[in-house]
Structures are given as C-alpha cells and as structure tokens.
Amino acid sequence: MKKALFLLMAVAMGWLTALAVVKVDRIEPTNWYVGMKNPSVQLMVYGEGIRDAEVNIDYAGVTIDSLVRLDSPNYLLVYLNTRGAQPGTMDITFKQGRSKKKVKYDLLAREMSGDKRQGFTNADVLYMLMPDRFADGNPANNQIAGMEAYKNDRTQPSLRHGGDIEGIRQHLDYFNQLGVTALWFTPVLENNSPDGHGHSTYHGYATTNYYKVDPRFGTNEEYRRLVDEAHAHGLKVVMDMIFNHCGAHHPWLKDMPSHDWFNQPDYKNNYLQTSYKLTPIMDPYASEIDLRETVEGWFVPSMPDLNHHNVHVMNYLIQNSIWWIETVGIDGIRMDTYPYAYADAMARWMKTLDAEYPNFNVVGETWVEHPAYTAAWQKGNKVGKPESYLPTVMDFSFYEKVDSAKKEETDGWWRGYNRVYNSLCFDYLYPNPSSVMAFIENHDTDRFLGNGKDMPALKQALALLLTIKRIPQLYYGTEVLMNGTKEVTDGNVRKDFPGGFPGDKHNAFTAEGRTPEQNDMFNWLSALLHWRNGNETIIRGYQTQFIPWKGVYVVTRRWHRNTVMTIINGTTKPATLEVNRYAELFEGDNRMATDVITGKQYDLSSNVPLEPRATLVLEF
Secondary structure, eight states: OHHHHHHHHHHHHHHHHOOOOOOOOOEESSSSSSSSSSSSSEEEEEOTTTTEEEEEOOTTHHHHEEOOOOOSTTTTEEEETTTTTTTTEEEEEETTTTTTEEEEEEOOOOSSSSGOOOOTTTTEEEEEHHHHHHHOOOOOOOOOOSSOOOOBBSSSSSSSSOOOHHHTTTTHHHHHHOOOOOESSOOOOEOOOOBBBBOOTTTSSSEEEEEEEEETOOOOHHHHHHHHHHHTTTTTEEEEEHHHHHHTTTHHHOOOTTSSSBSSSSTTTTTOOOOOOGGGGTTTTTHHHHHHHHHHHBBTTBBBBBBBTSSHHHHHHHHHHHHHHHHHSSSSETTGGGGGSSSHHHHHHHHHHHOOOOOEEEEEOOOSSSSSHHHHTBBTTTSOOOOOOOOEEEEEHHHHHHHHHHTTTOOOSTTTTTHHHHHHHHGGGGGGGEEEESSOTTTOOOTTEEEOOOHHHHHHHHHHHHHHHSSSEEETGGGGGGOSHHHSSSGSSSOOTTTTTTTOSTTTSTTSOOOOOHHHHHHHHHHHHHHHHHHHHHHHHHEEEEEEEEEEEEEEEEETTEEEEEEEOSSSOOEEEEEGGGGGOSSSOOOOETTTTOOEEEEEOOOEEEEOOOEEEOOO
C-alpha cells in the first residue's frame, strides 16, 4: 500500500513538473557587451521556480560555462563565455518539463575600448551634489504610482523634495559659469523603500535595483542623456556606488538567493550592528570581534550587509559597475563605505576595472582622519599592506585639520594652520599625493560655514583646497554661502539649492537672484576655478610648504619658471608676509606678482601687509 502510494505521488509530481510553466521575471545584467577582456558573464535570472530549469543557447561565439543553482528556487545563475561573440540578439531557452520559454538577450558593441575611457584627475574639480536637493526639472516624476509609500514634502528635511536628473541637466551651463569640471552626485539607483518615522531614502544609499535609475530621479535614458550633455559641456560625471550594502527592500532580502548572500543572514534573531570604527582593518593587534563588527555588521537595520566572500555576489557587483561604465559612459566611480567591505574582494574589483579601464578612476571613501590610514588604501601603498589597486582615496585628515584651523589662531606650534601643515607633512606615505581627493565638507559632515557665514575663513579653506597637490571636491551651494549643521538631522546640511524648485523666492543660479554677499563668494570662487582650469603649475607643479611663521602659512607650487604662492593669514589680527623668508622662491630682481583673483600687482621685494584672515593667491 505504501509503495503504491509512493508511486502515485511520484507520478503526480512528474505530471506537475511536466505541466509547470517556466517563469522568467528578469535577467541581470539587462544586456551585455562583446569585446571585453574578460569574456565571462554572469546572468542572474529571477523567476518563480527557475532554479531547476535547463538552459540552452544557440548563438555563434557564446557557450555556457556553468549553471549555479542557489538555495532559493527562484534564482538561477548562468555563466556564459562570450569570447568569440559578435553583436546581436541571442535566444536563451529555459526548459522545465514540457514547458519552454525563449528570452531574447542583446549583446551590444562597445562604443570604445576600455583604455580610451579617461577618468577624473587632479586637473579636475569635482562638484558634489544630491539630486533630490539640487533642482526639480520634472515635477511630473515627484509622485510615482506603484512605489512603496512615500511623501514628497520640502518642509521636512528628511523626506523627498523632488530634485531629479532633469534638474541637473538644465543647469549644466551653471557649472560651466562656476568653473568646475566634474560632477559627482549621490546615488541615482532605485531606492524603493517606504518612508518611516519622518525619514526616507532620498539620499540614494539603500539600493533596491542595481540596474534601474530611481523613477523619481528619471530613467536610465535620461541618465545617459545627462552624461552625454555633460560631456558636451566639458564636464565629467562620477557615479556614486555602494557595494557594502543594499536596501532592505531589495528582492534579495525578501528571498535570499543563498544562505551566505549576506553577512549575518539571521538578522532577525542575531542582528550585528557595525561599530563604524574602521581602525581594526589596519590594526595589527585587532581582535576578532572588533574586525567582525566593522566588516560584517550592518550599516543600519535598513541596509543589509552584502557578503563579498560569496564569489557570486562579487561577480554581480563587478559586472554592475562595468555595465554602467559601458551603458552610460560615466567617467569615474565614488565607492561609498569602502573599508566596510572585505578588502580582498574590493581589491579584486579594482584589479578587474584596472585591467579593463587602465585610465579610469575610482575614489574610495576611507573615513579615518589620519594620513597613515588613508595612504594604506591607495594603489601601490608604501606601508606593506595588501595591494588595493584603488587609485584615489579621500583626505579626511585635510578636512578635519581645516575645520579645526578655522576656529583657532595660528600659533608658533600646533594650532590653526599648523594642523594643515603637519597633515601635509605625511604626504610621503602616499604613492601618489596628486590622486588624493581633498574636501572641506560633504553631505556627511557639517557645512564648513556651520550655522554662520564666515566668508574669510571659507576663502582661506578654498584657496588651499584648489592649489595644493590634490584632487579638489566642492559641495553644492558653498559658492552661494549655504550653511547648516547635523545637530538635528543630516537634512540640515542637505538643503535645497535656492532657485532649483518651483515656487522658490530666490534663484541663486543667477547673479540677479543672488544677494551681494552670495555674488561676492560666487565671483571669487569662479575666478579661482577658471584660473585653475588647465593650469599646468597646479596640475603638475612641485609643492613646497613653509612652516607657519608669525601666523602666516604659505604653500607654493612651481612648474618650470612659473610659481603660485598661496598665502594665508591664520589669525584674526593684521600680519605681515616677511618676503625674505621666502627668498628661495625668487629668481633675479623681478619680484612682481599678480593676484589671480583681482589682477592686482604685488611687489615682493618688500614685505606685504595682510589683513586679518587675509587670503592671497599670487602668481609670478
């Protein structure tokens, strides 16, 4: 009886299998490119019960290397070899029992070989902005039906405000007027998470679809149009990516592809929060628990931590970055929370990109305020750490030292601009100081101006930022004196750019709409930026700094017979530039210098009086 029942059940299961309908909801990447140095492609197939499907491809030059059947029945990984393939559309046939489904998949020609893609360099100045807070160019996409519940409310600093890709595109001329050469904006990929307790994912750091622009920002096609038109304006575009985590509403968390797709997958019972302390990764004495909390703990409960030691996870992410380079034509990547991910996996990613795009650039967020830590992450590091292949790192030390200096009097030892001097002394640790990104503020810090408007201090910080051996990054609105602190909410350092939204009373995009103070700041910064653009002395010049002397800090750049001298009075009292102390900079009797902002002439054969908190950038 039991045997007969078993046979009956087996027959029934066989019939069910035979009658099953193949379901393919989507495939990622959505298409791929032929002619890559690495011909291997991972296709992640989503669909109810798709795991056990047979797969066939009949397309010249394409073979199936392997099928990976994950823990969940609703995913299937298909690894292809495309070494001999030409552009075209191939058929992928999925078969389960008697059911078949044929899916068309495009293999595209590349627009250019990888070595022709030129990334951002220290010749550029990056302008960092948040799409939701910059400009609303298309109010029609503020409310999108079918998305998780959210509000668009500009009165609430942590909800969505409606800025979008079209708003950025409409202001490309503004970036040219200001004089920046590259745009970095926070992530634009889909963040389909519901609002909660007055907060939303307007910032973009909780990805729910790695191959789709968030429809509240626009479409993939609009993103490509923005990049193309930015290029036509002489502007590069840097894409913000996040490998460390995704959003809690990504399908992967609702239906985990495999038991090890995430770090701490049993998060409901055993949640592990990151400590946010990155030092254990470089600490030779680090404990296991400290290291585990850093790299395996979740950033926040709404941002699940991806396991980069799962080779399929990392393959997916690597391909995703390549896809955006090829599909949209971005000129660089800024990688969020870089040290929170496994260092060996991130090095594999960087090595892969470097092989395919040797002239591309990636900057990693490495938030520790000591140069020795930051330098250890740069490609070719001199401190004996494993190779990262990461070309550019972020100079949090410069940010912290300038932030302290603005509040202090520069004395004869440690305070004020001595802090910046002492930080730059550690440049010997960097394999390439010219490929370190410096900044005075960003979306995660207080605005440089805090809740005030200390323009002299701001000009000093910007003058240094734009003349030292670094890749400089500006934060949107600084040029029109936007301020704010994080005391209450991050949203207060991410305010809307005035004039970017329907109904704004003031339009800071135009000289007519700016206040006299705002125009003073804008014009001063614009003059400095335009002077810097293409300036070989700043791009390639040797750097010399002088220990602050009687409150005055001097940094110089020299290239051939040209010298740029940045002079900072780091005190609130009148000071004097004692020119004899800088005699090594001068050749012959001609000591006439030009203020690069005003064009005023200075005779450096005599001491130069300096007003309190004065800033001069002289060229001779």
